[in-house]
Amino acid sequence: MSRADTRMKVFGAAVALIAEQGYSATTVDAIAERAGVAKGTVFYNFGSKEGLFGALLEHSIGKLAEALSEAAVGSTALERLDAVVLGQLRFFEQYGPFARVLLAEMWRTAWQEAVAQLRARALGVYAEVLRQAADSGEVRADLDVETAATAIFGMVLTVSIERRVMHPERLLEETHATLVELLHGRVR
Amino acid sequence: MSRADTRMKVFGAAVALIAEQGYSATTVDAIAERAGVAKGTVFYNFGSKEGLFGALLEHSIGKLAEALSEAAVGSTALERLDAVVLGQLRFFEQYGPFARVLLAEMWRTAWQEAVAQLRARALGVYAEVLRQAADSGEVRADLDVETAATAIFGMVLTVSIERRVMHPERLLEETHATLVELLHGRVR
DNA sequence: CCTCTTGAACTGACCAGTCAGTACAAATTT
DNA sequence: AAATTTGTACTGACTGGTCAGTTCAAGAGG
8 A cells, every 4th residue: 555545545535525515514534534544644645634635636637637638639620629528528427526526616716726727738628629620710710719618618517517416327428419519509 | 774685785795705715614703794794693584504505595596597587588599598698697797706606506415405496497598498499490309408508507607707717807798709609609 | 562683602513733653664783 | 684773654532723503681773
């Protein structure tokens, strides 16, 4: 059992509890108990409750950005956009509780640094693909790619959570089809 | 000063503080102080902190549903959809902190009742308009209107918050144009 | 006088963070 | 190779402070 393993166990317990109850309603005692470590271990590894949460955000946002980057494949920019949407759905299928944490804590000023990372790295993948689509004439050249990136990211994030809460049995591909259809626009 | 006025002052203070810090990090003492009211008054009017929050959600969700319903005007279903998006943007422009509270607490099981109201009344407006669009052939007849309604609602909610945090000076109409453009689909 | 509000004092539960100590493996000394 | 030291990871009882909720006596006002 390496130190890294301990940290991962604590991350897992923390993200699950914070998703259920929110950051400040979640006690370090509860996190330690769920992780199967002593309370002191949490402080030994992360220094403070805030330190733990900061490290958790950083780690998870890194994973998310990586997943979105890797998903962005396709011969046209708009194919890549659809692929990134699917990549985001798949990521939150796997790391479901993190979606809740992100949605709830994303805009809190206390975690500006993590939010900046999220904007630069995860939303950046959407912005980049949209910029390519604008350059190649696949969407209007004057589209506000930053706002559009936030919009799509928020849309997928919300739907990911709704899916887990309301329709956990439904195929991911059906949800993806609905979203892509919305973005492809109306059938005349 | 009627009792209703007192309740509104407390709502205003509570929503502002909860938006900044989250529900459980917000103390009743702080809410009372910000509202300019004695702590005892809060308990006299709402019974408990949870009672206050429940009443706040119910009141605000009612306002939101009303605003979306009233906004849903236009000669075609898709015009009405665009109008509801604008209505939602305007609502959160006016009640900004409530957007944060809603996003953070929307999927928490503790407030199932309020969330059910939200789904039935606010998301219902989107679902209704989309259903009309499907019936009239303006979008594909087999569109999953529930998921699409959640998607659009979440998209607008996220963008509303991003606007307040990142671009408070920008015109609401520009943001609306970007979102409508996304939903209108790609220029060939 | 009845409803509403005030503000202060109190209680008991709860919680972040501390710290002295354990376990143990690797390095160093004898 | 046995004895000792060092460093790292972890432990859990304990502390000092905080907060929701209670109580209540004293107004305010209609």
